Amino acid sequence: xxSSSSSGLTFxxxxxxxxxxxxxxxRIKSQSLPPSTTPHAPxxxxxxxxxxxxxxxxxxxxFGCVIGVQRGxxxxxxxxxxxLFDPLTHSLDRAFLEKKQELYKKVFPNFYILGWYSTxxxxxxxxxxxxxxxxxINESPVFVLLNPSINPAQKDLPVxxxxxxxxxxxxxxxxxxxxxxxxxxxxxxxRISIDHVAHxxxxxxxxxxxxxxxxxxxxHSAIKMLNSRIRGLHHYLLAMQKGDVPVENSLLRQxxxxxxxxxxIESEKFQDDFLMxxxxxxxxxxxxxFTNCSSTMNELVDKFNTAYDRQSRRGGRSAFI
Amino acid sequence: xxxxxxxxEHIDYFVKQASNLKxxxxxxxxxxxxxxxxxxxxxxxxxxxxxxxxxxxENAAFLDLLRMFAHGTWSEYKSVASRLPPLVPDxxxxxxxxxxxxxxxxxxxxxxxxxxxxxxxxNVRELEDFLINDCMYVGIVRGKLDQLRRCFExxxxxxxxxxxxxxxxxxxxxxxxxxxxxxLLVSIQEKIRWADNMSEMxxxxxxxxxxxxxxxxxxxxxxxxxxxxxxxxxxxxxxRSFPNMV
Numbered sequence: 001x002x003s004s005s006s007s008g009l010t011f012x013x014x015x016x017x018x019x020x021x022x023x024x025x026x027r028i029k030s031q032s033l034p035p036s037t038t039p040h041a042p043x044x045x046x047x048x049x050x051x052x053x054x055x056x057x058x059x060x061x062x063f064g065c066v067i068g069v070q071r072g073x074x075x076x077x078x079x080x081x082x083x084l085f086d087p088l089t090h091s092l093d094r095a096f097l098e099k100k101q102e103l104y105k106k107v108f109p110n111f112y113i114l115g116w117y118s119t120x121x122x123x124x125x126x127x128x129x130x131x132x133x134x135x136x137i138n139e140s141p142v143f144v145l146l147n148p149s150i151n152p153a154q155k156d157l158p159v160x161x162x163x164x165x166x167x168x169x170x171x172x173x174x175x176x177x178x179x180x181x182x183x184x185x186x187x188x189x190x191r192i193s194i195d196h197v198a199h200x201x202x203x204x205x206x207x208x209x210x211x212x213x214x215x216x217x218x219x220h221s222a223i224k225m226l227n228s229r230i231r232g233l234h235h236y237l238l239a240m241q242k243g244d245v246p247v248e249n250s251l252l253r254q255x256x257x258x259x260x261x262x263x264x265i266e267s268e269k270f271q272d273d274f275l276m277x278x279x280x281x282x283x284x285x286x287x288x289x290f291t292n293c294s295s296t297m298n299e300l301v302d303k304f305n306t307a308y309d310r311q312s313r314r315g316g317r318s319a320f321i
Numbered sequence: 322x323x324x325x326x327x328x329x330e331h332i333d334y335f336v337k338q339a340s341n342l343k344x345x346x347x348x349x350x351x352x353x354x355x356x357x358x359x360x361x362x363x364x365x366x367x368x369x370x371x372x373x374x375x376x377x378x379e380n381a382a383f384l385d386l387l388r389m390f391a392h393g394t395w396s397e398y399k400s401v402a403s404r405l406p407p408l409v410p411d412x413x414x415x416x417x418x419x420x421x422x423x424x425x426x427x428x429x430x431x432x433x434x435x436x437x438x439x440x441x442x443x444n445v446r447e448l449e450d451f452l453i454n455d456c457m458y459v460g461i462v463r464g465k466l467d468q469l470r471r472c473f474e475x476x477x478x479x480x481x482x483x484x485x486x487x488x489x490x491x492x493x494x495x496x497x498x499x500x501x502x503x504x505l506l507v508s509i510q511e512k513i514r515w516a517d518n519m520s521e522m523x524x525x526x527x528x529x530x531x532x533x534x535x536x537x538x539x540x541x542x543x544x545x546x547x548x549x550x551x552x553x554x555x556x557x558x559x560x561r562s563f564p565n566m567v
Contacts, residue, residue: 209520213513220509227502234495241488249364250325250332253480256487259494260426260478267429 011142011161011182012076015190017066017117018159020080021146024062025119029148032060059148061085063092063118063130066144067104067111075142076185077114079104090129092116101137115142121149123162123177131164132175140164143177157184324361324460324479331360339369347372348406351383355390356411361419361461363391364482382406391482394420396439414455417441421456425478433471445471 063085068077081100084093101113116134118127123145134141140163147158162177169176186194233255239245240252335354342350354366366372367387375384386405389398395416398405408416417440424431424439433445442448449466452473456462463477483491 209516209523212516216509216513216516220506220513223502223506223509227499227506230495230499230502234492234499237488237492237495241492249362249368249482250329252483252488252491253362254325255480256426256483256491257478257480259491259498260480261429261476262494262498 008073009163009180010074011180012074012185013144013159013161013182014068014076014078014185014187015194017077017080017144018146018157021062021064021117021119021144022148024064024082025059025146025148028060028062059119061119063116065092065097065100065116066114066142067101067108068114069110070112070114075114077142077144078111079108080117080144083116090126091133092130094133113137113141115144117144117146119146119148121147123160128164128175128177131177135164142180327359327460328362331357332362332365335360335366336369339366339372343371343374345380347375348380348383351387352406352409352412355386355415356409358411358415359459361415361422361479362482363387367391367482390416390419392484394423394439395441396420417451418455418459418461419481421452422461422478422481425462425475426481429475431473431475433473436473 062082064080064082066077066080068075068079070076081104083097086093104111113134115138116130123143127143131141131143143162143164145160145162147160149158151158159182161180161182163180164175165178166173167176168174236245237255240247335350338350339347354360354363367384372384372387375381382405389401389405398408398416420439421436424436433448436452437443437445437448440448440451442451445468452462452466457464461479462475464473464475466473
């Protein structure tokens with residue numbers, strides 16, 4: 001049912017939408033588990049082991065609407081909200097959709113309903129009914145599908161965008177889903193939050209040493225990049241000096257103003273502040289170590305007393321357990 | 322940076338003008354260029370062939386003036402003022418601005434006294450007004466004024482035209498910077514390795530301690546098996562005293 005799209009529209013997806021869909025799915029999934037099992041479900045993960053007591057054979061499908069802006073041939077999907085799916089009539093809750101649409105219009109007057117989303121591994125026939133239902137709001141809605149199963153070998157996002165096209169199959173014009181490519185577009189705020197989430201668990205270990213190593217590695221790569229840029233500038237200036245490249249005064253002026261900012265960390269005030277902060281940190285860790293040691297000592301003394309002090313009393317213990 | 326972008330069109334304009342004019346009319350152009358409020362770069366104009374022709378002619382003074390604006394400071398001007406044509410107030414202002422840029426070349430922290438002397442202003446108030454209005458708002462310098470310590474900390478200063486020998490020293494500075502950052506990279510890698518080694522050692526130590534605790538536990542339970550066999554009231558007392566503990 002899915003071939004490649006030929007409509008020529010370019011899709012831009014914001015990470016907020018992906019996070020919203022996975023959050024919706026995770027919530028519904030953890031709410032549908034019986035209360036005896038721990039509702040421990042990190043986002044977008046299939047908690048296979050928790051399904052042992054009451055296995056929902058197929059993961060619940062969640063539905064919702066995506067909204068955004070369409071400018072010319074570019075469709076940019078900014079946000080999404082959830083909808084209730086009525087399994088009896090196989091349709092989405094229309095009244096709620098319209099109410100939500102009105103509310104969103106007040107806050108974001110530019111955003112239109114661009115389509116809908118769901119979870120699952122592939123688009124199905126019944127989805128076409130929902131798609132048709134949305135066609136009166138938007139003449140060509142998009143269908144965003146999130147695949148919630150985790151595949152460690154998979155390198156790209158498990159998100160697919162489908163469009164509907166009128167194809168002639170067996171002499172009957174039918175609407176079928178065709179896949180489209182998309183790009184991820186981020187706003188500064190989204191970039192910061194995604195970066196934050198990505199760095200919560202740097203690797204499987206979480207000990208102080210690995211975190212330190214991860215942080216240092218980050219700094220290392222940043223400095224390496226700076227290094228390569230400066231090296232490029234250096235070569236260019238050498239070439240200019242030799243005469244291979246025509247002298248460009250504007251660039252030289254900029255470079256000289258840049259170099260004037262060096263040395264960046266030499267001033268006396270910096271040394272003072274830096275040493276003060278360094279000493280403060282050392283002091284704090286020393287103090288923490290002290291507290292640790294004294295509490296361990298305290299425990300040791302308590303155990304010692306419990307073990308050996310009762311020998312005088314009748315019925316004392318014979319050995320330290 | 323943005324100064325360069327702002328200047329680019331002015332530079333183009335003046336270069337075009339300069340290539341069209343000749344001789345004494347260039348004098349007027351020079352005065353116009355040096356009084357222009359947003360133009361701080363003169364080396365392009367100097368390199369226009371018509372301007373270079375002025376060398377040695379009676380209008381050579383204008384070429385010298387242009388060169389003074391490109392590389393010199395206010396005090397240098399005052400020492401050779403007799404040879405150069407008189408300056409209109411706009412030019413005086415510009416030369417003072419360029420003087421600030423030159424001073425910022427060598428030091429990042431400029432004491433007020435030096436600035437007052439170099440710029441020929443009478444007091445701190447005038448100096449600060451000049452710095453704020455004519456340097457920072459124009460955008461050629463960015464920095465902080467520290468009145469308590471009477472100095473001006475420069476964070477950014479636009480570049481002036483390069484003297485012929487400056488390119489060499491710039492290249493030297495860049496290569497020094499490169500070697501410093503290389504060393505820094507090496508030391509960061511060492512630190513990473515140190516951190517990994519430390520965590521390895523810590524894990525081994527922890528394992529060693531746990532193994533020893535296990536061993537001691539085993540030997541103790543051995544001993545306990547041997548001593549518990551005595552049927553004394555002490556064992557009953559132990560049972561009674563148990564609930565009181567822990």
